[in-house]
Amino acid sequence: MRSLHLALLALWSLFPGLLPAQSASGAADYGGILGGGSPILTGALGFTGGINNPSNLSFGPKFEPILLLPIGNKFLLETEYSTELPVNRQDGALGSLVYNHSFEYLQMNYLASSHLVLTGGEFVTPFGIYKERMDPQWVRNLLDPPLIFAINDNSSIGGMVRGSTYISEGVKLNGAAYFSVNSSNSQFESSRQSGGTASIYLPGPRLELGASYSRRMGDDQLNIAGADFVWNDRRTPLDVRGEYVWAEKLGSGYWLEAAYKLANVTSNPFLRRCQLVARGEQVFAPSISPDLDDPLPVLTTSGVTAGWNYWPTDYLKFSVSYGRQWDSAESLNTWTIGLVYRFTIGAH
Amino acid sequence: MKNRIAVLFIALMTSLTAAPIDGEQVYKSNCTRCHIAMHTYSEKMSRVIVRHMRVRAMLTQEEANAVLAYLLESAQPVPSPNSKKGINAR
Numbered sequence: 001m002r003s004l005h006l007a008l009l010a011l012w013s014l015f016p017g018l019l020p021a022q023s024a025s026g027a028a029d030y031g032g033i034l035g036g037g038s039p040i041l042t043g044a045l046g047f048t049g050g051i052n053n054p055s056n057l058s059f060g061p062k063f064e065p066i067l068l069l070p071i072g073n074k075f076l077l078e079t080e081y082s083t084e085l086p087v088n089r090q091d092g093a094l095g096s097l098v099y100n101h102s103f104e105y106l107q108m109n110y111l112a113s114s115h116l117v118l119t120g121g122e123f124v125t126p127f128g129i130y131k132e133r134m135d136p137q138w139v140r141n142l143l144d145p146p147l148i149f150a151i152n153d154n155s156s157i158g159g160m161v162r163g164s165t166y167i168s169e170g171v172k173l174n175g176a177a178y179f180s181v182n183s184s185n186s187q188f189e190s191s192r193q194s195g196g197t198a199s200i201y202l203p204g205p206r207l208e209l210g211a212s213y214s215r216r217m218g219d220d221q222l223n224i225a226g227a228d229f230v231w232n233d234r235r236t237p238l239d240v241r242g243e244y245v246w247a248e249k250l251g252s253g254y255w256l257e258a259a260y261k262l263a264n265v266t267s268n269p270f271l272r273r274c275q276l277v278a279r280g281e282q283v284f285a286p287s288i289s290p291d292l293d294d295p296l297p298v299l300t301t302s303g304v305t306a307g308w309n310y311w312p313t314d315y316l317k318f319s320v321s322y323g324r325q326w327d328s329a330e331s332l333n334t335w336t337i338g339l340v341y342r343f344t345i346g347a348h
Numbered sequence: 349m350k351n352r353i354a355v356l357f358i359a360l361m362t363s364l365t366a367a368p369i370d371g372e373q374v375y376k377s378n379c380t381r382c383h384i385a386m387h388t389y390s391e392k393m394s395r396v397i398v399r400h401m402r403v404r405a406m407l408t409q410e411e412a413n414a415v416l417a418y419l420l421e422s423a424q425p426v427p428s429p430n431s432k433k434g435i436n437a438r
Binding site for chain 2: 036037038039040042068070076078109111113114115117119132133134139162163164165166174175176203206230232234237239261275311314315344346347348
């Protein structure tokens with residue numbers, strides 16, 4: 001009987017939603033997010049152009065629509081379809097036109113409890129901070145992703161459990177664990193892998209420290225581990241993020257990015273809608289080329305990038321950046337420019 | 349002894365989850381980490397967007413409810429000649 005009590009208590013602690021809920025000031029007036037809602041079509045349409053070492057030019061549109069479909073009070077179906085039409089011009093010759101299109105995610109979420117969400121379908125692989133948070137073109141601070149992003153730029157097909165809880169006042173624990181099956185379908189690509197991510201978030205100083213792990217199985221068996229942090233200084237406001245990733249056979253690397261919004265330091269209406277960004281990064285190539293299908297630098301590479309973002313309206317973002325990369329063989333200067341329009345369509 | 353520890357643990361969890369939540373504080377310490385501007389949407393749209401962000405940003409149910417309440421209260425028309433329809437000041 002004592003064992004049964006302990007088991008029930010343990011189960012109870014796993015699902016804190018069964019416990020008396022936190023009170024959200026004013027939330028009761030609206031019934032919370034469990035009630036109501038209608039389908040939403042949102043997403044972004046962007047155009048990006050880049051030039052490096054004058055002879056190489058690339059440009060093209062990118063369209064990423066997202067559909068959010070609430071079902072009942074406990075479910076949310078969400079999907080993002082990514083399409084792009086990049087054009088490359090190298091040494092005066094146009095490359096072949098390739099239309100890239102696939103599902104970024106197509107997932108059903110079940111809000112199991114106050115602190116727990118169960119997900120099935122295709123979902124963005126939870127690893128580090130870039131893929132899940134920074135990847136959307138209207139969210140990322142710089143148009144080009146970090147070099148090591150190639151290691152984790154993927155989605156998974158399978159199941160995921162994710163959630164969060166306060167382990168003490170002012171200390172929040174976030175976590176996600178998943179498994180994925182192999183799929184070679186061009187619209188739903190995934191590898192056989194499993195892993196998870198966990199982080200401690202301190203809302204007071206707005207500091208988050210996280211760690212991730214992933215194990216790929218199948219033909220290319222390898223372990224991937226990472227650590228990340230995010231810090232938002234509420235006074236300036238300065239955003240600092242960084243991530244370190246180590247991948248067996250593929251190499252390792254890190255990036256550190258700082259973004260500074262000018263909204264709090266000037267009354268000029270133009271400058272208030274500007275943001276300055278800087279990033280430094282390094283990728284350490286493995287001593288022996290792994291011959292895996294991952295677009296990572298084959299030589300140890302360093303890079304710095306500086307960028308400027310401007311929002312003419314809350315739905316339009318203009319970006320320009322300059323980056324320099326170098327390794328033991330060559331250096332590369334890249335100018336990138338982009339315009340992103342964010343749209344949201346739904347019932348009023 | 350085990351039972352005492354378990355009861356103590358439950359009491360601790362209860363006390364921790366009973367703390368009040370400030371929607372504006374949750375919004376500022378979570379949403380603004382990735383999103384630069386606050387948009388104004390209808391109530392129906394806000395409910396779905398917050399449900400979506402509850403999954404993405406790993407918000408608890410109570411935090412999501414608090415953010416929704418804050419967004420809907422912020423979306424109320426402000427009697428100001430400088431207010432701009434559909435867009436809130438940052």
